[in-house]
Amino acid sequence: MEYFLQQLINGLTLGSIYGLIAIGYTMVYGIIGMINFAHGDVFMIGSMVAFIILLALGITGGSGAFVIILALALVVIIAMLISSVYNWTIERVAYKPLRGSFRLAPLISAIGMSIVLQEFVRIAQEGRPKPIQPIVTGRYTIMERALADGEFAVTISNMQIIIILSTLALMTAFTLLISRTALGRQQRACEQDQKMAALLGIDVDRTISITFILGAILAAFAGLMFFMYYNVTGFSVGFLAGIKAFTAAVLGGIGSIPGAMLGGMVIGLVEVFWSAYFSVEYKDVAAFTILVIVLIFLPQGLLGKPEVEKV
């Protein structure tokens, strides 16, 4: 039971990260109907930028709590800004000119872009993984029980608390943004019918750009959290995280934002429980298998609408 609870906490933490990335996939898919294959790499850019800025600021675990909070706030803002610029540029350079081209063109372009981003970071920062000393330390013990072979304590680290709470906060803010503001309304309108939205005076190009920026903001935040949680990052982290987040988006029903979050949680939990109870080596296989199974049996996802193909 204690073991289960501990894994549940770990799974929710990981799931939060996947969920945040998945929203980016789902929103872009919702509005222009393509998979932004490079989104995982935008997440990677976010985590690399966060890593570099933290290093430049010279923050370590030993700095005072106030300094750390201030520095993290700064890092979050910079990482979000840079990632947004990246995603905006990607959209302008690689996707926008291809609207109206043949079916596979944007996807191939996105694959090319994903290679470009990875290689760019690899060349600029070398291929080795970048480790860092933990910055946010400390944990709380929730439950303790004496077992035959010592004590087993269920703990939740400060970092996990930060990740789960900030994800919740970000999600709430984001849901409000989509459902209450003019921006969100435009976004939803474009999702439903771009032509009609344009006729009603919505700048569709601008709305699409904003969608990419919003996705990048969430991905950058996820990147920072990922990096602070594992204390390591590198040019290739975006690939796996990207596929898993995409799985999450599909599982939740692509196009549905709460679905993406739910899917992220499910994927995070499955991965953690699989590693805990079966085998660590095959944890990625488990995630990929879920993707395949979901697509076959539940292609519209948990919260999605069944897709109707129109001529």
Place this chain on the structure above:
Amino acid sequence: MAAAAKETTFKADSRSLSPAEIAKDLAGAGIITLLLLTPIVFYKTIMNQGTLLLDTRLKLVLSLTAAVVIGRLLLHLFVWQRAPRAGTAKIAAPAATDWRETVVKWIVPVLLLIAILLPWVVQLIPGWERRGLGIAIYIMSYIMLAWGLNIVVGLAGLLDLGYVAFYAVGAYAYALLTTIYFPLWFGDGIIPWTFYLVLPLAGFLAAMWGVILGFPVLRLRGDYLAIVTLAFGEIIRLVLINWFSFTKGPQGINVPKATFFGLPFADEPGSFADFFGLEYNRLHFFFFIYYTILILSIVTYVATNRLRRLPVGRAWEALREDEIACRALGINTTSTKLTAFAIGAMFGGFAGSFFAARQGFVSPESFVYIESALVLAIVVLGGLGSQLGIVFAAVLIMGSFELFRELGFLQRILPEGVEPVQFRMLCVGLAMVLMMRWRPRGLVTRRDPTVYLKEKKAVSADLVSQGHG
């Protein structure tokens, strides 16, 4: 790039801006570039005795930004400033120009002749006897792989990002059959599983895997299919790494190299050289391998060309253009896709088996996602469906990979510690994006229709790409 941009049909091409607007645009581009480069390029992390330090590279950031701004200025001045063209789509290609017909007619035999003579020509260049052959084999294997993938991506329009999985199936089929399973089952007394025995089997196994994977997922939309095949490729690789007792995991398997119908290439009695009374030369093996892959490639080429003329091949191409119309016409889309998938996988299996027999060693390292992406890039650059285009694209990409190694002069302008070889995948990625932007139907845009009424009209691929063809 300027030449490519001429063909462009996107908006930027028909705008003409005032100097003030250009200045504004350039300033914007400069700021964006600076923002893109600042953290990632400006700071360089250095590992120093276990701690990470930061170094700065201001000059590099500024020069890259300057390059982007100047490049954009040049584009503004010379490319984008032209008056808008009336009507972007060319409706018909000019009536059959004679020399083109001649080129099309002769290009295949000429290329074939070059391919056959190549190893002998290479021998005439001192210092390139072995390297030249090695590169030729390398390029040829990618041509074959790309031709296989072309059936799936180019003809049937199914984006397969896990093609390397079938390559792996072929390679491991060869490795496991020749080293582990055959002696276990039959003892060493009978003729061992040679390359020629394994080859069809490897193709069959890969095709089976194609069916197993394809059957459930082919009902999906195109982009979902891409991700599922990608996931499948990764699953195969992870299983190969982790199933230690079966595949020896990351250590890989040493396998016997291909033999000339049972005659090994070695300096010993009973070998190829001994049997034919030749002096032993290591090049014999390279010659043999080169002609093997050449024959395999030709088989792939011819088979694909024949298949294209069969009903199933026509169904593939129809499927690529419009799936809904296909279904309306009564084509069974699932089985059509499945055959494309299985046949493409089969050629991947052949190539994989060949890879193992050439290399004498297989490990999961060789079957990473980036290989799939590379083969896909060749198909894309070749023009999604054009077999000749693939030859040129493969020679271009793989040849330039080799060139990157040679580029000593680039080393001088690049900062220290950066080798030109590092940039090769970056260039491939960029090429994919640029191709989609300017030449979405590939370098060779001309495609001959497989069916025609009375006279043969070349369809300009620009039309096909926009859905007119």
